[in-house]
Amino acid sequence: MHPALLPLIFKRGQKEVRNRCVLAALTNKQSPDNGMLSEEEHRWLEKRAIGGFGIVTTAAANVTKDGQGWTGEMGVWSDEHIPRLSKLADDLHQHGALSLVQLFHGGMRAPQSITGVQPMTASETPLNAEDEDTARAMTSSEIEQTIEAFADAARRCEQAGHDGVELHGAHGYLIAQFMTARANRRTDQWGLADDRIAFLRAITQRVRESTGPNFLVGVRLSPKLPQLDFTLADALEVLDASLDLELDFIHLSCWNITEEGEHNGRQRPYTEWYAERMDGLMPLITTGTVWTRDDAARALEQGADLVGVGRVGIGHPNWPKLLADTRVEIQKPPFSEKHLSQAGLSPVFIEYMKRWTDFVAQ
Ligand SMILES: Cc1cc2nc3c(=O)[nH]c(=O)nc-3n(C[C@H](O)[C@H](O)[C@H](O)COP(=O)(O)O)c2cc1C
Numbered sequence: 001m002h003p004a005l006l007p008l009i010f011k012r013g014q015k016e017v018r019n020r021c022v023l024a025a026l027t028n029k030q031s032p033d034n035g036m037l038s039e040e041e042h043r044w045l046e047k048r049a050i051g052g053f054g055i056v057t058t059a060a061a062n063v064t065k066d067g068q069g070w071t072g073e074m075g076v077w078s079d080e081h082i083p084r085l086s087k088l089a090d091d092l093h094q095h096g097a098l099s100l101v102q103l104f105h106g107g108m109r110a111p112q113s114i115t116g117v118q119p120m121t122a123s124e125t126p127l128n129a130e131d132e133d134t135a136r137a138m139t140s141s142e143i144e145q146t147i148e149a150f151a152d153a154a155r156r157c158e159q160a161g162h163d164g165v166e167l168h169g170a171h172g173y174l175i176a177q178f179m180t181a182r183a184n185r186r187t188d189q190w191g192l193a194d195d196r197i198a199f200l201r202a203i204t205q206r207v208r209e210s211t212g213p214n215f216l217v218g219v220r221l222s223p224k225l226p227q228l229d230f231t232l233a234d235a236l237e238v239l240d241a242s243l244d245l246e247l248d249f250i251h252l253s254c255w256n257i258t259e260e261g262e263h264n265g266r267q268r269p270y271t272e273w274y275a276e277r278m279d280g281l282m283p284l285i286t287t288g289t290v291w292t293r294d295d296a297a298r299a300l301e302q303g304a305d306l307v308g309v310g311r312v313g314i315g316h317p318n319w320p321k322l323l324a325d326t327r328v329e330i331q332k333p334p335f336s337e338k339h340l341s342q343a344g345l346s347p348v349f350i351e352y353m354k355r356w357t358d359f360v361a362q
Pocket residue numbers: 024025026027028059060102168170171220253254255287288289290308309310311312353356
């Protein structure tokens with residue numbers, strides 16, 4: 001049997017996941033701007049549970065209206081979102097998957113053109129977009145309110161029946177911005193002086209206080225963020241500090257699991273750097289350019305406990321089942337629009353995927 005098809009048990013609540021295959025969070029533009037999870041987005045996720053994924057993660061879900069990074073995303077900022085979230089949890093569970101909601105705030109990457117307000121982050125920071133030249137510094141009370149927004153969102157996810165949440169601390173959005181010297185020059189308790197994860201720690205603690213003892217809480221992290229001058233050394237400092245938090249998993253976003261990072265004069269794949277330091281303390285998910293059975297096996301050999309996938313899960317809702325069948329070759333993109341439609345993508349999601357080089361056949 002392929003090693004990614006073996007079950008895993010989370011210590012918390014002894015929750016069992018049927019295999020090591022994780023659908024990573026995928027923004028898919030299929031929901032309306034009031035954040036209500038649409039039928040299309042529901043169906044697309046449900047199809048991945050039917051296809052055998054052990055864990056299905058939702059797209060980045062907005063914890064506040066003002067933190068939105070894109071249009072068309074689901075929200076978790078209001079109790080009105082709970083009924084649709086609840087139907088999703090029920091249907092994912094019915095097909096045997098654990099369900100995680102990814103909690104998101106864009107910070108300086110929540111464009112004014114979408115939210116109507118100037119983006120904010122830890123400290124005043126210049127932006128690249130032409131019409132929005134600076135993000136302003138958050139006040140202490142805005143920081144507190146944002147932490148509460150994450151906690152309220154997690155409470156809603158639990159109330160709706162989801163197994164847990166993944167805090168989006170990767171890719172340079174708000175939680176990550178607080179970890180970087182470029183966006184965080186604060187001198188108060190949220191500054192970096194000797195604590196890169198003050199904001200993440202406060203969110204984790206409030207999420208824990210707002211949810212029950214069996215609710216899974218993990219964080220997604222990046223091993224580097226060149227646009228924010230955040231290096232592998234910084235990322236490993238964040239990892240070490242995060243291991244003291246009451247987390248149930250770390251999700252490393254590599255973009256390509258074969259890419260290596262240099263630290264202390266040594267070069268190795270990011271997953272190996274993380275797995276070594278985590279030393280089995282909690283499960284490690286790694287994601288990035290996994291398509292084939294060999295790729296998935298490599299991620300586990302590098303020390304990950306679970307294998308996350310994005311694009312192959314878009315093209316193949318039943319990817320875990322394909323891993324089991326050594327006779328079939330797992331088709332790589334480009335995929336025809338017909339193929340993607342059969343894979344459960346609505347026209348708006350297919351259109352969105354055209355932005356990803358060579359994913360949709362022309
Ligand atoms: C269309 C698309 C949307 C994405 N949306 C998110 C997201 O909402 N949150 C997130 O953490 N990562 C997001 N990612 C990154 C993926 O979760 C994943 O890490 C990345 O695609 C690399 O994995 P892959 O090579 O298997 O696709 C997105 C990627 C794609 C292709």
